[in-house]
Amino acid sequence: xKGKLEPSExxxxxxxxxxxxxxxxxxxxxxxxxxxxxxxxxxxxPNMTHPDVPIGGEDCSVIRKKVGSPPQFGFQIKDHLQLxxxxxxxxxxxxxxxxxxxxxxxxxxxxxxxMGLINWTLSEVMKKGFIPLxxxxxxxxxxxxxxxxxxRGANTQVYSIEGSDQCLIGTAExxxxxxxxxxxxxxxxxxxxxxxxxxxxxxEAGAAGAATRGLYRVxxxxxxxxxxxxxxxxxxxYHEELIKIEEDLFSSLGLHYKTLDMAxxxxxxxxxxxxxxxxxxxxxxRFGEISxxxxxxxxxxxxxxxxxxxxxxxxASPKKGKANLAPPRFVHTLNATxxxxxxxxxxxxxxxxxxxxxxxxxxxxxxxxxxxxxxxxKSR
Amino acid sequence: xxxxxxxxxxxxxxxxxxxIPTLSSSRLVSRPVQLKALTLDFFLLSRHGRSxxxxxxxxxxxxxxxxIAFQTETPPExxxxxxxxxxxxxxxxxxxxxxxxxxxxxxIRNRNSNANLEAVxxxxxxxxxxxxxxxxxxxxxxxxxxxxKGKLEPSExxxxxxxxxxxxxxxxxxxxxxxxxxxxxxxxxxxxPNMTHPDVPIGGEDCSVIRKKVGSPPQFSFQIKDHLQLxxxxxxxxxxxxxxxxxxxxxxxxxxxxxxxxxxxxxMGLINWTLSEVMKKGFIPLxxxxxxxxxxxxxxxxxxRGANTQVYSIEGSDQCLIGTAExxxxxxxxxxxxxxxxxxxxxxxxxxxxxxEAGAAGAATRGLYRVxxxxxxxxxxxxxxxxxxxYHEELIKIEEDLFSSLGLHYKTLDMAxxxxxxxxxxxxxxxxxxxxxxRFGEISxxxxxxxxxxxxxxxxxxxxxxxxASPKKGKANLAPPRFVHTLNATxxxxxxxxxxxxxxxxxxxxxxxxxxxxxxxxxxxxxxxxKSR
Numbered sequence: 001x002k003g004k005l006e007p008s009e010x011x012x013x014x015x016x017x018x019x020x021x022x023x024x025x026x027x028x029x030x031x032x033x034x035x036x037x038x039x040x041x042x043x044x045x046p047n048m049t050h051p052d053v054p055i056g057g058e059d060c061s062v063i064r065k066k067v068g069s070p071p072q073f074g075f076q077i078k079d080h081l082q083l084x085x086x087x088x089x090x091x092x093x094x095x096x097x098x099x100x101x102x103x104x105x106x107x108x109x110x111x112x113x114x115m116g117l118i119n120w121t122l123s124e125v126m127k128k129g130f131i132p133l134x135x136x137x138x139x140x141x142x143x144x145x146x147x148x149x150x151x152r153g154a155n156t157q158v159y160s161i162e163g164s165d166q167c168l169i170g171t172a173e174x175x176x177x178x179x180x181x182x183x184x185x186x187x188x189x190x191x192x193x194x195x196x197x198x199x200x201x202x203x204e205a206g207a208a209g210a211a212t213r214g215l216y217r218v219x220x221x222x223x224x225x226x227x228x229x230x231x232x233x234x235x236x237x238y239h240e241e242l243i244k245i246e247e248d249l250f251s252s253l254g255l256h257y258k259t260l261d262m263a264x265x266x267x268x269x270x271x272x273x274x275x276x277x278x279x280x281x282x283x284x285x286r287f288g289e290i291s292x293x294x295x296x297x298x299x300x301x302x303x304x305x306x307x308x309x310x311x312x313x314x315x316a317s318p319k320k321g322k323a324n325l326a327p328p329r330f331v332h333t334l335n336a337t338x339x340x341x342x343x344x345x346x347x348x349x350x351x352x353x354x355x356x357x358x359x360x361x362x363x364x365x366x367x368x369x370x371x372x373x374x375x376x377x378k379s380r
Numbered sequence: 381x382x383x384x385x386x387x388x389x390x391x392x393x394x395x396x397x398x399x400i401p402t403l404s405s406s407r408l409v410s411r412p413v414q415l416k417a418l419t420l421d422f423f424l425l426s427r428h429g430r431s432x433x434x435x436x437x438x439x440x441x442x443x444x445x446x447x448i449a450f451q452t453e454t455p456p457e458x459x460x461x462x463x464x465x466x467x468x469x470x471x472x473x474x475x476x477x478x479x480x481x482x483x484x485x486x487x488i489r490n491r492n493s494n495a496n497l498e499a500v501x502x503x504x505x506x507x508x509x510x511x512x513x514x515x516x517x518x519x520x521x522x523x524x525x526x527x528x529k530g531k532l533e534p535s536e537x538x539x540x541x542x543x544x545x546x547x548x549x550x551x552x553x554x555x556x557x558x559x560x561x562x563x564x565x566x567x568x569x570x571x572x573p574n575m576t577h578p579d580v581p582i583g584g585e586d587c588s589v590i591r592k593k594v595g596s597p598p599q600f601s602f603q604i605k606d607h608l609q610l611x612x613x614x615x616x617x618x619x620x621x622x623x624x625x626x627x628x629x630x631x632x633x634x635x636x637x638x639x640x641x642x643x644x645x646x647x648m649g650l651i652n653w654t655l656s657e658v659m660k661k662g663f664i665p666l667x668x669x670x671x672x673x674x675x676x677x678x679x680x681x682x683x684x685r686g687a688n689t690q691v692y693s694i695e696g697s698d699q700c701l702i703g704t705a706e707x708x709x710x711x712x713x714x715x716x717x718x719x720x721x722x723x724x725x726x727x728x729x730x731x732x733x734x735x736x737e738a739g740a741a742g743a744a745t746r747g748l749y750r751v752x753x754x755x756x757x758x759x760x761x762x763x764x765x766x767x768x769x770x771y772h773e774e775l776i777k778i779e780e781d782l783f784s785s786l787g788l789h790y791k792t793l794d795m796a797x798x799x800x801x802x803x804x805x806x807x808x809x810x811x812x813x814x815x816x817x818x819r820f821g822e823i824s825x826x827x828x829x830x831x832x833x834x835x836x837x838x839x840x841x842x843x844x845x846x847x848x849a850s851p852k853k854g855k856a857n858l859a860p861p862r863f864v865h866t867l868n869a870t871x872x873x874x875x876x877x878x879x880x881x882x883x884x885x886x887x888x889x890x891x892x893x894x895x896x897x898x899x900x901x902x903x904x905x906x907x908x909x910x911k912s913r
Contacts, residue, residue, distance in 0.1 A: 094713075094714075105667065107666055119652070134755075143625050144547055161693070161694065179819070222667075258443055
């Protein structure tokens, strides 16, 4: 229509243009709808699975490693709830009145134990090059979704804030995953290794029974979480590094534990491969999960929009301009629990209890607790 | 030194923060004290040769008392379906209010409160009359019931049955009215603010009086930076990423943040040092739930559902996020009668705090000064009424000692009547000099709430004085329970402290010196230095 035209020809073209425009608007609407439908369905597809992952349900998980053995006690042992009561370490009853069940106050040496565990853990993983962080504990629900969680599903684990699109985090994995949302990182920055300390909030909807007594399953707890962003070809390597760090931490504390390669039926949607560590809890008379290390490959990064720019020079001699920049690629993300405080407290209290009702503090924690060696019953 | 005996050999060098240049090992090896990273030095006392006995001598006293009698009262079943029915009742002393209405009225005026004293007194009088009427009717009904027990003529019996029925119906109506009146009275009366200490200056914010001034503003011979700029250059915080994660468009106004690197160590160091210091003063350390029932928030004197509320609510429940540990700690002894020997109960609670900061905007809210989430160590005391002034002085002294130890320049204010929150009988605020903001900023607040909170939370104690007569068996000699007094005081509000420390201790080369007392709690770290690139 830019050229010189006969009026009738111009009119015809205007008509044609209008029809095309209307047709386009309709098609573009359909395209949008289809894209949304496609997204909704496709987001339901779980991550691929590492070839070595055992196929099957929970009972198919394979033990990768077993460390230590159950302690032998020459006396009637107590569970952490009883120990906590007798040593005046926690208060569940007052918390039930103030907040509801599965809430608690930590008191006295238990506070020192929490601070000691966090400080020691942060100190240990910082030595391994992890950047320490504290994070927001209120985040936008879209970030929760991008990490692979379902904030609004039935039986959701996620607390929502009234009157907003914000939620409480269930793990620092979420706000840390969000740090580099919609970014292209320079390759030289990778791997980016964060150790994030936060409080975590979980509704534990649908979780009930004796296995949830005391500190084992609670609505609020402190946790140090390791989060790694790396190049795709390195994620298996960092998964091994993360599980090694966890195992070293738990071995230092003298825990008896086993590391499991979780079966395909037990992986969350984001995880390509997941190692869980279960520690022996004598009071519960069974192993209980104290940490989880997942390699999410590009599942989260594709949702969070985290990419990096590979810096390999092109084969031709360097030219100016974007022509030589390699296209950005999605990073791989991994997350691993360095320390989930309540479960650790269960382990330490139950494993290190003495006949006289006191609890010994493992060596590595003592400098982080002012040298405290033993939690003793208070004289009356 | 007791300290050294418990320290391992790890040097600071191994504390490799990702982008910090490696400290040369030779410099550290020559130092006599090598502290493990983030040492919790709770027992500096051990340096003075104290033996390693129970680390909690003061706790033993608190715990040797007879067990706390938990008298949990279940809330009365609410008949009917009133939308505005309060879920709980404050044990307000209406008689006292009536007898002192002049003083109460003056107090309400001085505090710019909206409380309607006339309505309260009117409702109270009505309620008292109605109560008498109800009791009278009950008496008559009982009399009728008694008469029916004897031998009666059928006609007489029938008449009594009729009378009984009428009385019963009349009673039901009156009792409903009584309930309604009680609720109305509660609603009005709960608005009445606490009375005010006679020494509190009367007036608005500008009438607050300086009680104490410590130190002086540091002199800088170079262009100083504010904490935001220092934080950016030293890679200590990230507000922008937080703004994205929370999708707030005004990035510089974002009130969420990540702490990074040495700022994390600073937070941990501040908390651990503060807890350690107040534990030495006999405070029981606690961590608390950060989600609580909204009724507990109300009982502490806050308004979770008001317009411009500071309180975040959880969707689909009656729960809220706490804005201060004062709330869950106040709730610990709700609806209880404590043995007198337990008092004073002194708690030091560490928690995260969440505040909407609705209605707060502007430059004064940049950076860490006003945020939605922060860590805080809060002191909370429950004591006998005659001792609360004493403990208020003790709390402010503890705070001042903490801030003096850190070398801060600050002033302590006796807050004016117009600036007290409803619960506070008296309030001392500490404002510290923040060179980057070029003004004083509040870093702590210590309130004596007398029995305002305890009357709402239902916390009483049983005085243990023996009666003048010789001791007899039974309850006759037990003194009636009295309401405790509660006090709360900020031991450490981490972000404001970080602002103070960064801005006051900045050096010309862009680094920041760590005050001495914090160093053992930060693995011996002395300086936050710019990272080499």
